Amino acid sequence: MNRILTRAQLKKIVPYSATHLARLERAGKFPKRIKLSPSRVGWLASEVDQWIIDRAEARNNG
Secondary structure, three states, X not given: OOOEEOHHHHXXXXXXXXXXXXXXXXXXXXXXXEEEEOOEEEXXXXXXXXXXXXXXXXXXXX
């Protein structure tokens, strides 16, 4: 089962500002948020985990 990360949880995992994350999302370089309600969003933990793994692999291969 997949978990949805809140903005606060995401910030603990990926220490980027909200503005920077939004830029990365728009550029297709970070998982897209999921709209949970008109004023609440979240991110799939599995997608964020994969993004981190991809960054580590790029570091090791580059």
